[in-house]
Amino acid sequence: MKLELKNNNLILTDVDSFSLRETFECGQAFRFYREEDGSYTPIHRGRVINLKETPDGVIVKNTDMDEFKEVWWDYFDFSTDYGAIKKHLSVDPIMEEAISYGEGIRILKQDYFETLISFIVSANNQIPRIKKIIEEMSKKYGRRIEVKEDVAGSDRDFYSFPNPEELSLSTADELREELRVGFRAERIWEVANKVRTGVFDINSLAGMTYEEGKEALMTLNGVGPKVANCVLLFGYSKTTAFPVDVWVKRIMEDLYFKKETPNKIIEDFGKEKFGDLSGYAQQYLFYYARER
Numbered sequence: 001m002k003l004e005l006k007n008n009n010l011i012l013t014d015v016d017s018f019s020l021r022e023t024f025e026c027g028q029a030f031r032f033y034r035e036e037d038g039s040y041t042p043i044h045r046g047r048v049i050n051l052k053e054t055p056d057g058v059i060v061k062n063t064d065m066d067e068f069k070e071v072w073w074d075y076f077d078f079s080t081d082y083g084a085i086k087k088h089l090s091v092d093p094i095m096e097e098a099i100s101y102g103e104g105i106r107i108l109k110q111d112y113f114e115t116l117i118s119f120i121v122s123a124n125n126q127i128p129r130i131k132k133i134i135e136e137m138s139k140k141y142g143r144r145i146e147v148k149e150d151v152a153g154s155d156r157d158f159y160s161f162p163n164p165e166e167l168s169l170s171t172a173d174e175l176r177e178e179l180r181v182g183f184r185a186e187r188i189w190e191v192a193n194k195v196r197t198g199v200f201d202i203n204s205l206a207g208m209t210y211e212e213g214k215e216a217l218m219t220l221n222g223v224g225p226k227v228a229n230c231v232l233l234f235g236y237s238k239t240t241a242f243p244v245d246v247w248v249k250r251i252m253e254d255l256y257f258k259k260e261t262p263n264k265i266i267e268d269f270g271k272e273k274f275g276d277l278s279g280y281a282q283q284y285l286f287y288y289a290r291e292r
Helices: 020-024 065-075 082-089 093-101 112-121 127-141 172-178 182-197 202-207 210-217 225-234 246-257 263-291
Strands: 002-006 009-013 032-034 040-044 050-054 057-061
Touching: 002 065, 020 040, 020 050, 040 065, 082 093, 082 263, 093 246, 093 263, 112 127, 112 182, 112 202, 112 225, 127 172, 172 182, 202 210, 210 225, 225 263, 246 263
Parallel strands: none
Antiparallel strands: 002 009, 009 057, 032 040, 040 050, 050 057
16 A cells, blocks of 8 residues: 655555445444545544545545554554455355455444444444434534544534543433433443443453453443444454344344354354454455345
8 A cells, every 4th residue: 555645635545455435334433424525534533534535546635644644544454454354254155255245344443432332322223323323422522623624525513522531421311311312321321430430441451352351341231242242343453253233143144044043153153153354254244234
């Protein structure tokens, strides 16, 4: 991959395995806008950029070389060889077909706390509503982010996701009534306060094994196996995780089991079959289930 500065914008060229649509629309992230011109505007760690695919490369606005290397390089997981991952997984003909639908998917490395709260919000919820709740949560408790006017030509305001201290200033009633998070209100407030006070050390999970991290996360109210796996995969890059939602359950039953199968059996099968690449396989299968 090549990265150069041209006309005050960064341009990415010769990028392997990177599709904006496939990366952002595969269910792993909720903090982005798809603009009318086909570009994408993600928000991460209090920063905002806009990316657009063109014949000359991916044009990146509202950042500079230093910030891109410091913040966005890891966010897009550009140090990982996705070509090698796809080659390994494609030994399985089912995975080869699934990958052909989402060859440009990259697993984003997202903020720990934001990922945890976002996937608590996601329980029994639909993606448009999840995105709306998280956006409103950021507007109410986060901080406004200053951006250049040329970010996708939009005049909208951008807000950082609230940190534990900011979110703990809420109340369960406020979350329920104003943000309409429903039964998740008490869970969100409780988790925010546990992280704020250090009762739950959110940073310590980075140094844990996948199994240790999953066990720790599931001590939190509102975190079951699926949410824990999502947090470990999309926040901590624990690629042994194999989250099972309705889409993955459906595609696995259709292509591998040929019958209705409990989520736990599907999860265990995925982890055993794909090993350290389970998280990548899950994302290809999720996207395949929705796109085919």
